[in-house]
Amino acid sequence: xxxxxxxxxxxxxxxxxxxxxxxxxxxxxxxxxxxxxxxxxxxxxxxxxxxxxxxxxxxxxxxxxxxxxxxxxxxxxxxxxxxxxxxxxxxxxxxxxxxxxxxxxxxxxxxxxxxxxxxxxxxxxxxxxxxxxxxxxxxxxxxxxxxxxxxxxxxxxxxxxxxxxxxxxxxxxxxxxxxxxxxxxxxxxxxxxxxxxxxxxxxxxxxxxxxxxxxxxxxxxxxxxxxxxxxxxxxxx
Ligand SMILES: Nc1ncnc2c1ncn2[C@@H]1O[C@H](COP(=O)(O)OP(=O)(O)OP(=O)(O)O)[C@@H](O)[C@H]1O
Numbered sequence: 001x002x003x004x005x006x007x008x009x010x011x012x013x014x015x016x017x018x019x020x021x022x023x024x025x026x027x028x029x030x031x032x033x034x035x036x037x038x039x040x041x042x043x044x045x046x047x048x049x050x051x052x053x054x055x056x057x058x059x060x061x062x063x064x065x066x067x068x069x070x071x072x073x074x075x076x077x078x079x080x081x082x083x084x085x086x087x088x089x090x091x092x093x094x095x096x097x098x099x100x101x102x103x104x105x106x107x108x109x110x111x112x113x114x115x116x117x118x119x120x121x122x123x124x125x126x127x128x129x130x131x132x133x134x135x136x137x138x139x140x141x142x143x144x145x146x147x148x149x150x151x152x153x154x155x156x157x158x159x160x161x162x163x164x165x166x167x168x169x170x171x172x173x174x175x176x177x178x179x180x181x182x183x184x185x186x187x188x189x190x191x192x193x194x195x196x197x198x199x200x201x202x203x204x205x206x207x208x209x210x211x212x213x214x215x216x217x218x219x220x221x222x223x224x225x226x227x228x229x230x231x232x233x234x235x236x237x
Contacts, residue, residue: 009058037202077151102149
């Protein structure tokens with residue numbers, strides 16, 4: 001079953017075309033990576049999908065509905081590249097804010113919060129002010145905020161930037177657990193040791209998709225020993 005279908009998507013900033021007619025599908029239960037050099041158009045693509053930007057062409061169908069659609073957004077978790085947290089509030093207060101944004105009742109929030117905090121290993125930190133937490137812990141709060149409403153589709157824009165290797169491995173453990181319980185994930189990352197964990201990858205360059213395949217297939221096709229080497233070959237200017 002297809003969870004996300006992007007068809008002929010385009011976006012210009014003035015006369016510069018950042019996304020040039022890209023198409024791809026993310027299947028239910030899949031971790032799908034958008035990989036490519038700085039400026040390839042990954043964040044723009046994500047913002048078009050969640051409706052933060054209006055496309056100049058093409059269409060996005062998320063969870064069976066044409067976007068933008070407010071009802072669908074309640075079933076989607078979005079972790080933006082720049083942390084969108086209230087630094088002066090506690091971890092739990094941030095979670096509660098997002099749960100309201102996603103339309104959860106107080107009762108639903110109370111039912112969900114313990115599981116979510118435990119899932120990202122923050123249960124002992126729920127009363128801490130976010131500003132006083134380390135960068136890696138703040139990322140975990142941000143992930144918790146994207147998960148509080150039990151989304152069917154998760155969109156993660158460089159979720160592990162500045163996160164130490166141990167915690168990064170933990171994050172990928174969480175992601176796999178979520179897809180095993182039926183969620184789908186669209187993720188961007190610059191870390192190739194992480195990208196290799198995706199089921200499939202779309203390699204983007206200059207607003208276009210160069211190839212879509214599993215990391216293994218991409219390495220074989222480009223006769224590379226590592227994904228890093230393969231991506232370098234595919235995105236050489
Ligand atoms: N608001 C904007 N106005 C003008 N140009 C923009 C704007 N946002 C992005 N761009 C340009 O569009 C292109 C794609 O940017 P985008 O942020 O989507 O790339 P990216 O692949 O996410 O890069 P990174 O890996 O650095 O996050 C870049 O050349 C960028 O300079």
